[in-house]
Amino acid sequence: MKKIFNKIRNIVAISLLAPIIGFSNEGSKKSDNELRIGYQKSDPVFIIIKQNGTLEKKLESLGIKVSWYEFPAGPQMLEGLNVGSIDFGTVGETPPIFAQAANAKIKYIGYKPASPKAEAIVVQENSSIKSVSDLKGKKVALNKGSNVHYLLVKALEDAGLKYSDIQPVFLAPSDARAAFQQGSVDAWVIWDPFLSAAETTIKAKVIKNGENIVNNYQFYLAEENYAAKNPKVIDEIFKELKNVDKWVVENPKEAAKVLSSVNGLDINALEIALQRAVFDTDYLNSKVIADQQKIADTFSDLKLIPKKLDIKSVVWIPEQKNK
Numbered sequence: 001m002k003k004i005f006n007k008i009r010n011i012v013a014i015s016l017l018a019p020i021i022g023f024s025n026e027g028s029k030k031s032d033n034e035l036r037i038g039y040q041k042s043d044p045v046f047i048i049i050k051q052n053g054t055l056e057k058k059l060e061s062l063g064i065k066v067s068w069y070e071f072p073a074g075p076q077m078l079e080g081l082n083v084g085s086i087d088f089g090t091v092g093e094t095p096p097i098f099a100q101a102a103n104a105k106i107k108y109i110g111y112k113p114a115s116p117k118a119e120a121i122v123v124q125e126n127s128s129i130k131s132v133s134d135l136k137g138k139k140v141a142l143n144k145g146s147n148v149h150y151l152l153v154k155a156l157e158d159a160g161l162k163y164s165d166i167q168p169v170f171l172a173p174s175d176a177r178a179a180f181q182q183g184s185v186d187a188w189v190i191w192d193p194f195l196s197a198a199e200t201t202i203k204a205k206v207i208k209n210g211e212n213i214v215n216n217y218q219f220y221l222a223e224e225n226y227a228a229k230n231p232k233v234i235d236e237i238f239k240e241l242k243n244v245d246k247w248v249v250e251n252p253k254e255a256a257k258v259l260s261s262v263n264g265l266d267i268n269a270l271e272i273a274l275q276r277a278v279f280d281t282d283y284l285n286s287k288v289i290a291d292q293q294k295i296a297d298t299f300s301d302l303k304l305i306p307k308k309l310d311i312k313s314v315v316w317i318p319e320q321k322n323k
Contacts, residue, residue, distance in 0.1 A: 108220075
């Protein structure tokens, strides 16, 4: 078992430290008056902010230019933060754990409330797998180091299984969906809106979502030096995040249309995903820090990361809380 855990740990570590394909640090050199934001096509708030251009207008008064860079998933985005390719980004609850374990230069800036139903373990509609306990010995696809990594660990634990009882197959969402449809894997652990798209378009069947076992927070993070030097910029980002949170809640159908025009997913699937998410933004509090510490401790105990972490040490404190 120890050899299995070490192999998994090494694979995850390599994925975090490997260069980002198609995204060169040289090509993203910046001046002091530029904010580089990393985003994913699965993130509704940053997509809408990017589309409406209001953050650019707000930061123009501070002499700041905004540039946007797309990433396939959270681990790659945090490597971008670590190597200085971007300044700010948003990911699920697990990628920052692996990034901190790899000594990435990150700071937690804020979070979105728990959305446990927005990630799940799915199987084919006609699969003989009816519950998590049936996954023993099966191939399970997931994006390594992503938010669903913790969901899988906790779901297995809840079902009386060990992580070593299944065969993890590490694939990015698009590749995982292809493998899932082709029957190359038995199950897939995935988050919205890819989850809702799988449910509505290929009739994937949920056997376990995050409800009652994980929180599934969304975190905003910054490169540590950028956070220290640019509190006014971060304050403006926060204001815009809150504005868009409110707009999405009040206009879910319009939000789904905007998102569909960018990521190409079905509008109905996107509406389902928006209903399962919670839209609000705030700075981290003691409970959220403690919950994140629990994930770090779990991964440390499983030897999925090489050392114990102190989450609080990489949490950014806004100026108003320092006064």
